[in-house]
Amino acid sequence: MRASQKDFESALSQVKLLKDPGNEVKLKLYALYKQATEGPCNTPKPGVFDLINKAKWDAWNALGSLPKETARQNYVDLVSGLSSSSDSSSQVKPEADRKQRGYETLVVTSEDSITKIMMNRPAKKNAITTQMYNEIMLALKAASKDDSAITVLTGNGDYYSSGNDLSNFTDIPPEGIEEKAKSSAILLRDFVDCFIDFPKPLIAAVNGPAVGISVTILGLFDTVYASSRATFHTPFSHLGQSPEGCSSYTFPKIMGPAKAAEMLIFGKKLTAAEACAQGLVSEVFPDSTFQKEVWTRLKAYSKLPPNAMRISKQVIRNREKEKLHAINAEESRVLQERWLSDECTNAVMNFLTRKAKL
């Protein structure tokens, strides 16, 4: 049976009474609403910086030429499904409520004044896809405004993260490889800017090996806890690339230029104990007790007065911010060129065709 205009209007009123269904569902609702009321997407694509409007546009545009009546019916069905699941969710355990929906590559939870952002592609060693870069930025922006006192980034599975997902380089737009390098440099710059500007204490719980950009940005965290199983590897020369995440500045400052050069130029892999001795890691915990010890520690820290922690962070970090933004811009510019080099193309192709691993 087709949904009438009245059914549609009633669904529009009902949706306002629902609990927040999460970003993914909100995007579906938005797209169906636009399609049902205006037909196929008829507005210009928003710019790459305009994350939210671009996500909305993508969702609407993805509906193609779906007829208005079908979109109206799908909207009514979706709202009806949400209403019944929200009725039954009043009996759901509190843990389920703590999980914030709407992320595909992350699990984001808020509990005990701690927002935990967990990279969640364990089968791919938490390699960071374009979508994951965007979701981490959204999660950080949300965490900067929520009522948590501290924010933690960690990984699901045996890896913390294997760094940039090398298949990001295969998705070449019709405008060509130069355009891909340009948009990747913009994404990289935006991503690192979010860490530079993050206003609350930011902690990395490095649960396993870390590679590439997941290592370099550690210099922008306030505290880094590592499992004894973690390693820290920035094989930029092997990949025909160059440092990012402000590591060209933070690493020499943290560990001295000679140690930083071994990591950033020669790709020396550090154990957790070495990274701790060199100041990149705050403390190493035995892998068998890592989760228990880290979360006990963080729960205690999260009870400290949040404004005092935020202001202390500002005092420590603010004078460097402008410099860090300039360094980030320069590193991204240099990488944009590197990504077009034969050295980089060959290294990525060798990995993707299974000829090479780190």
Ligand SMILES: CCCCC/C=C/CC(=O)SCCNC(=O)CCNC(=O)[C@H](O)C(C)(C)COP(=O)(O)OP(=O)(O)OC[C@H]1O[C@@H](n2cnc3c(N)ncnc32)[C@H](O)[C@@H]1OP(=O)(O)O
């Ligand atoms: C917007 C762009 C911004 C760019 C910013 C730039 C950042 C620079 C970097 O981050 S450089 C670092 C890039 N990372 C790597 O080069 C790591 C590549 N991966 C490996 O060498 C290995 O996978 C490993 C050493 C991390 C783990 O080896 P292991 O043998 O234990 O496991 P597998 O290789 O079988 O991995 C399981 C599956 O995961 C896929 N995978 C792992 N890492 C990546 C990755 N970085 N990119 C893409 N895919 C990755 C791997 O291919 C396996 O997939 P499969 O099961 O489908 O075969």
